[in-house]
Amino acid sequence: MKIIRDALIIAWINGWIAATRGWIWVVASSVSPVSFLIILAIYGGLDGLKWGLVGGFIWTIASNGISLIGDATYYRLGIKYQSMLTAAPVSPAGYALGLALSSFIFALPTLGVYLAILLWVGVQFLTPLALYALSALWLASAGIGFTLSSFIKHMRYAWALPQILSAVFTVGAPVYYPATAFPTPYLGVLLPTGASAVLIQHSTGLHPYPQTLLITAAAALALQSVAGLYFLFKLARWRHP
Numbered sequence: 001m002k003i004i005r006d007a008l009i010i011a012w013i014n015g016w017i018a019a020t021r022g023w024i025w026v027v028a029s030s031v032s033p034v035s036f037l038i039i040l041a042i043y044g045g046l047d048g049l050k051w052g053l054v055g056g057f058i059w060t061i062a063s064n065g066i067s068l069i070g071d072a073t074y075y076r077l078g079i080k081y082q083s084m085l086t087a088a089p090v091s092p093a094g095y096a097l098g099l100a101l102s103s104f105i106f107a108l109p110t111l112g113v114y115l116a117i118l119l120w121v122g123v124q125f126l127t128p129l130a131l132y133a134l135s136a137l138w139l140a141s142a143g144i145g146f147t148l149s150s151f152i153k154h155m156r157y158a159w160a161l162p163q164i165l166s167a168v169f170t171v172g173a174p175v176y177y178p179a180t181a182f183p184t185p186y187l188g189v190l191l192p193t194g195a196s197a198v199l200i201q202h203s204t205g206l207h208p209y210p211q212t213l214l215i216t217a218a219a220a221l222a223l224q225s226v227a228g229l230y231f232l233f234k235l236a237r238w239r240h241p
Contacts, residue, residue, distance in 0.1 A: 003094040010090075010098025014071075015105030032166075033059045033110070036176060050123055054200055055176040057114050057125075061134055062193045063166045064103035065141025072099055072149035073158035100142035123204050132218070133199040136225040140192040141169075143228020169193045178207040185213055192228075195221040 036059075037052035044051065118125045145162070152158050168191075174181060175197045179188030189195040198217040201207045209217075 003091055003097065006090050006094030007097035007101055010095060011101035011105060014099065015102030032063075040176065046121065050118070050121060050204075050206060051176055053114050053118050053121075053123070054125070054204060054206060055170075055197070057111060057118075057134070058137065058175050058193055058197055058200065059166075059170050060107050060110055060114075061104075061138050062141045062169050062196075063162070064107045065100060065138055065143075066145045066165050066169065067103055067162050068096070068099055068142060068145030069149045069152070069162045069165070070158045071103070072096070072146050073152045073155060075099075076149070077152075077155055077158075096142065096146040099146065100138070103142075104138065118204075123206075125200075125204055127203040129203040129218075130200045133196040133203075133221060136221045137192050137196040139225040140221070140228040143225070143231055147228070147231040173197060174201075179209065179213070180207070185209065186216060189213075189217040189220045192221060192224040195224065 033056035037049070037056050040048035040052035040055075042048070115125060144165075148161065149158065152161070170176070170193060173191040173194030174185075174188040175193050178201065179185035179194065179198050182188050185198075189198055195217040198209055198213060199221070202209045202214055
């Protein structure tokens, strides 16, 4: 399929080649989640370590999708890379998915370390429910990131907005704490990070949730990922900066 081929080519150029030549960005993408992980491990012991690893996994995937705001805006306004691709037979979907895969490639070393430690401490992380939650979260956050980038007109906003949204999507959602901390746990699934966290926390045994909340979280995450893709295909500005 042409969209997939376009996405893989763009991911190879902007992801794999860039990551192998600029390893400092691989380290930079892991600094914030690792900071939370260390603090939780110190004060929470083994349980804190597990929460930090699961939360860091979710944060890393979501923040890489949201960081498309900066990357896509820079390619569109800074070096006119997107303008060059619009002259070629590249679709917005292939381009956006390629950029999202590029960010995911940068996150792979960090995610690999998290996964190894999770398995080492006995957390069964790769469950079908967790894989669904992570995949849908990646689609939702990538759709949000690319769509918002297409409406930014000045580069000075492109790097600040992802930081704000990452904090909102991580601290404002039950990523590092249970959804029961809210007046009602159903508030925790309003953001894709929270819906994903509820499913993963339950599937990994960190915190049990009632079946009704799990169904609500799964449905909310499905709607959020579909909405992200819809915004990407229908609302993102492709040919006009």
